[in-house]
Amino acid sequence: MRWSGWMCLGVYLVLGLWTEPAQAQRQEFDPDKARQECSNGVTIYCLALGMEAERAGDRDLALEYYRIACTSHPTPGHLRACTPLLHLSRQMERLQEEVRPLEKRCQDGNKQTCFYLGKEYLKIGELNRGSDLLLPLCREGYPSPDPNDYGACYHMARGYERSQHYGRAQELFELDCNRNPGKARASCEALLRMVYVRKESEKVAWSQVQEFRWLEIALGVLAVMPLVGTWLWYRQKPWAWQCLRAGPVIAGICLVLWELSPKEGDLPPADRIVGVLSFLAVVGLAAMAHQKLQEHQDISPPNPPEPPTPDSKV
DSSP: OOHHHHHHHHHHHHHHHHHHHHHHHHHHOOHHHHHHHHHTTOHHHHHHHHHHHHHTTOHHHHHHHHHHHHHSOSOSSOOGGGHHHHHHHHHTTOHHHHHHHHHHHHHTTOHHHHHHHHHHHHHTTOHHHHHHHHHHHHHTTOOOSSTTSOOHHHHHHHHHHHTTOHHHHHHHHHHHHHHOTTTOHHHHHHHHHHHHHHHHHHHHHHHHHHTOOHHHHHHHHHHHHHHHHHHHHTTOOHHHHHHHHTHHHHHHHHHHHHHHSOOSSOOOHHHHHHHHHHHHHHHHHHHHHHHHHHHHHHHSOOOOOOOOOHHHHO
């Protein structure tokens, strides 16, 4: 057998080993058994049936199974079994209808439902809905029902941070940390991290301002000077001509700064062309302004003679 034959056989065996577990898992799923278990209140089977229906494109049937999983979950605390229901109903624009029973429990004073429903809202990207439930709990210092979980302030701050509302996130982290540093260790660590990142960002921004190169200033002034010179030329006033005569001096200073400034690399040819043309335009305007001043002095009337004094008559 040639090498190509051995390679084909090897690929076939590898693919067979790879796909065999998936096929076996697929064969192990019994829809009838899953429906029976789901009707008995076994949440995992309801979720599996919902995923199968969603994979098949029947979103309404999937939503029905997810609804059963959410309402029949034996744990009255966390609402993780409701995450698929909230996520799919949001996609189908039916979120308000599906969360009405949970919202009712929250409005009736069940703070635990408010806490976990607020977390679920943050999971599916409903920041405003989540803040409506978690912010009041955060202000009153409501702790998590689960000792291994974090409080309302931390989860709301994380939601703000993921949505890039960094100022609000820092305020909540700080509130949680200052209120109880021992229990709110996660908020304190997040606060320190945010303060450090903000300080480093401010340092970088300030260093960028300080590193504003003279090259950029000189090139900008040099590029604008012909436009300003043209405006002065059309003023046709002696003071404007005097300003134009000073143009080459300013342009020369810009060129010196341009040459002395640190350059990360070669300047683009377009920048050099703009600089040279701007300098030539400024020199030309200065020469014409000098000529205009000479002509103005030639045609200006001579000064009148001084009146005679008494001493001059003697």
